[in-house]
Amino acid sequence: MKREDLIPAEEICIRYKVERQFVHSLSESGIIKVVIIEKTEYIPHDSLTNFEKMIRLSRDLEINLEGLEAIHHLLRQIEKLQKDNRRLKNRLSLYE
Amino acid sequence: MEFIDYYKLLELDKSASQADIKKAYRKLARKYHPDLNPNDKDAQARFQQLNEANEVLSDPEKRKKYDQYGKDWQHADQFEQARKQQAASGGGAGFGGFGGGQQSYSGNFDEDTFSDFFEQMFGGRARAEGARRGGHFKGQDFNAELQLRLSDIYESQKQTLTVNGKNIRLTIPAGVEDGQTIKIKGHGGPGIQGGPKGDLFITFKILNDSSFKREKENLYSEKEVNLTTAVLGGEIEVDTFTGKVRLKVKPGTQNGTKVKLKGKGFPKYKKDGFGDLFVTYKVSLPEKLTAEQKELFEKLQKSGL
Helix, strand or coil, X not given: CCHHHEEEHHHHHHHHCCCHHHHHHHHHXXXXXXXXXXXXXXXXXXXXXXXXXXXXXHHHHCCCHHHHHHHHHHHHHHHHHHHHHHHHXXXXXXXC | CCCCCHHHHCCCCCCCCHHHHHHHHHHHHHHHCHHHCCCCHHHHXXXXXXXXXXXXXXXXXXXXXXXXXXXXXXXXXXXXXXXXXHHHCCCCCCCHHHCHHHCCCCCCCHHHCHHHHHHHHHCHHHHHHHHHHCCCECCCCEEEEEEEEHHHHCCCEEEEEXXXXXXXXXXXXXXXXXXXXXXXXXXXXXXXXXXXXCCEEEEEEEECCCCCEEECCEEEEEEEEEHHHHHHCEEEEEEECCEEEEEEECCCCCCCCEEEECCCCCECCCCCCECCEEEEEEEECCCCCCHHHHHHHHHHHHCCC
């Protein structure tokens, strides 16, 4: 992974006004990735969308970490089902 | 924009307390939050309206203006000023000449939306802060939808898209699929403090303008075959995506027989070669017979066919 695709976790916490523990908890839950280079923690850019989503859910709806984990899991299932649905619709159109 | 009844949106009546408003907003926000309704534009629009409603009704000052002036609540100060001026000049106290009914309301709660939240991180405001803190950030990713006809994507083609006022020339590979998203690296928002540019994601919407059905690189069609050709065999002309071909029909061909025309399908996405065309024969039975034809069929019947 290129260095330019990594954002220092400290920077992220300041900008998003979140505790470092929040980043650690999301990382432990597998919701975001955290990369450590020379003892500094970084969040890859492609984890940022998920990270922001979790911040919004936590702030807008006051959802705790357990809830965020469950939502993350269910959203991934929805994404997979939507993909399957699109594929099946395409197949079904062959018989219409 | 039409007048929005914020109380109705939050399913409340006008006497609702602040606690009621908070509770109603939270309940509906959980239902319509865009992060919980991926790819649902209706839910996103509803959530924005809920935010507007909450922003106004949860702020006693804004709520007071909204209750008093309805859709023109944002212009309440102007109304007040006009009223005072009219009173001072001896005019009436009414607002009739103000044309308030024509004012349109547009909510400004961008700070609550994702895009602005993101903008705060990567956009103008963040840029200034970024300079202070020396952060290097990748720019915002952009998303766009591109509608194409099936016939457009039979061959790779160059198109110029205008995204955020910039023209982007791109080559669309032949065989791209409906709903497929491609990433154009470096064509998103500008990076912060020397960071890389964001990416542009284009999702293709493919409209089938042909008589073929498509699944990935394979095409499917039906061809009517008359009874005598099906029974005795013969030649028929079949449409392919690029023109007509002649096919031999074997004697005794059954209804529903499927034949494969190798390489006559759609181009394989980012690969060499083409898929196949599958033609299903639909044997058509004659509906009207001449006297002679009827006699011949009767002979066939008697022969035990």
